[in-house]
Amino acid sequence: MSQIDFSIPRLQSFNGIFLIFFTDLVKRVRQNIYLIAIPFFKNNVFENYGTYIYIGLAALVILQFVFSYLSYKKFKFSIQEDAFHLDKGVIKLSHIEIPFERIQNINLQQNIFQQILNVVGFEIETAGEGLAEINIKALDKDFANELKAKLIEEKQKIAANEEATAENEEVSSASSINQDKLELKEQSTLFQLDFTTLLKVGVSSNLFKGVGLLLAFFAYLYNFVMDFLTNIYDLNLEEDFKNRIPETITFITFLIFGILIIGFLITIFTTVLKYYNLKIIKSQKNFEVEHGLLKKINKVIKKSKTQIFEIRTNPLKNLFKIRSVHVSQAASNQVTEKQKINLVGLSKDNLTILFKSLFQLELYEQDFQLAKSQNRLFIRYFYKNLIVIIGLSAVAYFFYFNWASGIAMVLIFATLLWLSYLKVKKSNIGFNSELISIRKGSLDTKFKIVEIHKLQSIRLSRNIFQQKNGHADLVLETASGTTTIEYLEVNEATNLLNYLIFKVESIDKDWI
Amino acid sequence: MKFENLEISLSDLPDFKSVDLEPIQRRYKKLIWLNEASIFILLYTFSISGFFFDKFPSWISFAAIGILSVFFLLRAIEIEKGFPLKKFGVRQYDMIYQSGFFYFTETVVPYKRIQHVEIKQGPLSRLFSLYSLRLYTAGASSGDLIIDGLDKSTAQKLKAKVLDKTTVEDVTD
Numbered sequence: 001m002s003q004i005d006f007s008i009p010r011l012q013s014f015n016g017i018f019l020i021f022f023t024d025l026v027k028r029v030r031q032n033i034y035l036i037a038i039p040f041f042k043n044n045v046f047e048n049y050g051t052y053i054y055i056g057l058a059a060l061v062i063l064q065f066v067f068s069y070l071s072y073k074k075f076k077f078s079i080q081e082d083a084f085h086l087d088k089g090v091i092k093l094s095h096i097e098i099p100f101e102r103i104q105n106i107n108l109q110q111n112i113f114q115q116i117l118n119v120v121g122f123e124i125e126t127a128g129e130g131l132a133e134i135n136i137k138a139l140d141k142d143f144a145n146e147l148k149a150k151l152i153e154e155k156q157k158i159a160a161n162e163e164a165t166a167e168n169e170e171v172s173s174a175s176s177i178n179q180d181k182l183e184l185k186e187q188s189t190l191f192q193l194d195f196t197t198l199l200k201v202g203v204s205s206n207l208f209k210g211v212g213l214l215l216a217f218f219a220y221l222y223n224f225v226m227d228f229l230t231n232i233y234d235l236n237l238e239e240d241f242k243n244r245i246p247e248t249i250t251f252i253t254f255l256i257f258g259i260l261i262i263g264f265l266i267t268i269f270t271t272v273l274k275y276y277n278l279k280i281i282k283s284q285k286n287f288e289v290e291h292g293l294l295k296k297i298n299k300v301i302k303k304s305k306t307q308i309f310e311i312r313t314n315p316l317k318n319l320f321k322i323r324s325v326h327v328s329q330a331a332s333n334q335v336t337e338k339q340k341i342n343l344v345g346l347s348k349d350n351l352t353i354l355f356k357s358l359f360q361l362e363l364y365e366q367d368f369q370l371a372k373s374q375n376r377l378f379i380r381y382f383y384k385n386l387i388v389i390i391g392l393s394a395v396a397y398f399f400y401f402n403w404a405s406g407i408a409m410v411l412i413f414a415t416l417l418w419l420s421y422l423k424v425k426k427s428n429i430g431f432n433s434e435l436i437s438i439r440k441g442s443l444d445t446k447f448k449i450v451e452i453h454k455l456q457s458i459r460l461s462r463n464i465f466q467q468k469n470g471h472a473d474l475v476l477e478t479a480s481g482t483t484t485i486e487y488l489e490v491n492e493a494t495n496l497l498n499y500l501i502f503k504v505e506s507i508d509k510d511w512i
Numbered sequence: 513m514k515f516e517n518l519e520i521s522l523s524d525l526p527d528f529k530s531v532d533l534e535p536i537q538r539r540y541k542k543l544i545w546l547n548e549a550s551i552f553i554l555l556y557t558f559s560i561s562g563f564f565f566d567k568f569p570s571w572i573s574f575a576a577i578g579i580l581s582v583f584f585l586l587r588a589i590e591i592e593k594g595f596p597l598k599k600f601g602v603r604q605y606d607m608i609y610q611s612g613f614f615y616f617t618e619t620v621v622p623y624k625r626i627q628h629v630e631i632k633q634g635p636l637s638r639l640f641s642l643y644s645l646r647l648y649t650a651g652a653s654s655g656d657l658i659i660d661g662l663d664k665s666t667a668q669k670l671k672a673k674v675l676d677k678t679t680v681e682d683v684t685d
């Protein structure tokens with residue numbers, strides 16, 4: 001079908017050099033972001049060492065470019081008769097071979113750099129067996145599509161050869177890749193996020209992320225401004241502040257409100273950027289998820305690979321009648337927030353359909369038998385919060401102690417305790433004959449659903465206090481991470497473990 | 513070898529607590545102590561050597577020795593009290609391992625979910641001719657089952673048992 005000979009080892013698209021350089025540079029800056037904090041501790045760094053710093057930075061950038069160029073040159077891939085081959089590494093050479101039948105998903109994506117340079121990122125996902133997943137950063141779009149088609153074709157050939165074992169997982173996943181190929185004809189859009197809902201999503205998402213970003217920025221800015229003012233006008237603002245506490249407090253209140261409002265706007269803005277034009281496309285057994293304005297993301301939810309199905313709501317989301325779903329698929333390590341597949345702004349009906357096609361069960365007809373976390377859990381949270389507060393108080397005491405900061409401490413402590421109380425109330429685990437449900441959260445609610453047969457191992461953990469007062473933490477391991485339910489009654493936890501293990505062993509289904 | 517997939521009452525479920533667990537080799541405790549002692553001797557030497565430098569304030573050394581001693585005491589309790597708790601059990605469809613005094617954990621891993629099995633022997637354990645059996649699942653590494661301090665025949669027997677179960681599963685699939 002294609003005229004391209006894939007068996008010759010080839011390099012990425014030429015623009016890849018710049019892409020690799022930019023992404024590496026961004027990575028380096030991120031790794032060393034804490035260096036920006038240096039002006040916090042030392043005054044006049046730039047005046048004293050300015051030239052050296054700039055020369056040093058320039059040298060580092062050049063070095064990085066050379067390194068990026070070499071890594072571009074060393075990054076070679078090809079398709080041989082039985083597998084996808086990849087050579088990479090500048091100092092430590094590595095050779096990766098992925099047999100076609102191990103390929104689970106092929107994702108194409110474009111972030112902002114890749115859009116500018118007109119290349120696409122090419123990602124091969126494999127089953128979670130500790131094997132590195134392959135990420136080719138820069139390919140020409142046509143070439144990437146050809147390569148994808150070729151890999152799928154090879155995989156199908158193998159699947160065809162294994163026709164004898166028709167019930168095998170392998171075939172079903174191969175045929176689902178086949179589905180991907182034919183998706184143009186068969187796909188149906190399950191859900192498309194309109195702009196008003198997207199705004200609602202932005203409004204109802206956790207605004208503290210935006211606030212955190214903003215605060216970090218302000219802390220940095222504050223220091224620079226202080227430095228500047230103190231140097232130029234030779235006045236001691238710190239002293240001034242202390243003498244004018246009442247004014248300062250009104251100022252701080254305004255500042256806090258300002259920060260909250262701007263943080264709120266930033267949150268909405270980033271959410272809109274991230275989830276712009278979210279689409280869920282159903283293709284027989286799988287779902288394809290697409291979203292993003294600057295960074296386009298295209299991911300596939302596979303039924304067999306899905307391990308944890310997490311529904312998140314909060315009071316605001318309830319008000320808007322939307323909820324988000326975060327799907328964790330099998331991976332070789334703990335699935336991070338970033339790796340989860342996020343579907344936001346879903347209505348109840350969307351959720352029902354999605355759930356039904358993933359699990360063949362009606363979500364709202366599920367009846368769970370519940371085991372709740374016991375109230376003693378609050379004591380654990382109390383001590384944890386106490387440590388935080390003692391730490392904060394110590395900091396406050398050394399830097400800036402007065403009645404205002406004392407009140408602030410009490411308020412923070414009260415808030416933390418209240419959140420802990422909500423957390424304890426909300427924490428529970430439920431089960432029925434097929435599913436486990438785990439509920440967590442404080443103001444928000446995280447409702448995780450795991451199929452029982454996806455459990456890898458189960459553990460009871462009891463610290464020395466729990467051994468005395470008859471409680472246990474139940475730890476569930478899945479192929480996409482660990483989930484702990486704290487402070488169950490020990491008998492309940494034991495019964496649960498017995499039941500779940502019995503189910504895992506008796507259900508004749510595989511975890512992937 | 514299938515359970516009938518029926519809902520059964522909790523009291524009819526096989527209880528993992530009712531299994532007779534087997535202890536690991538007693539000489540493994542010596543090995544733990546040897547390990548522990550070497551680390552603490554090193555740390556103590558560091559803190560005591562502080563006294564020989566005049567410029568170094570002696571209260572830091574005292575504090576370090578104090579903190580070390582607390583840690584040492586805790587570790588000693590953990591080893592002495594915790595060692596008898598290190599036990600493993602073999603059931604028809606899964607393996608059980610328990611350990612820990614301050615943090616008592618009981619892990620159950622079904623044979624079905626085991627990805628691969630490994631018998632390992634470090635340089636120190638070679639001295640004691642002890643082996644450790646590792647059962648890896650597809651879950652996080654905290655969910656893997658690691659049984660230290662087995663003698664060779666037990667380790668191999670357990671490995672054979674697990675492999676047998678997992679391969680049997682493969683055949684019936």
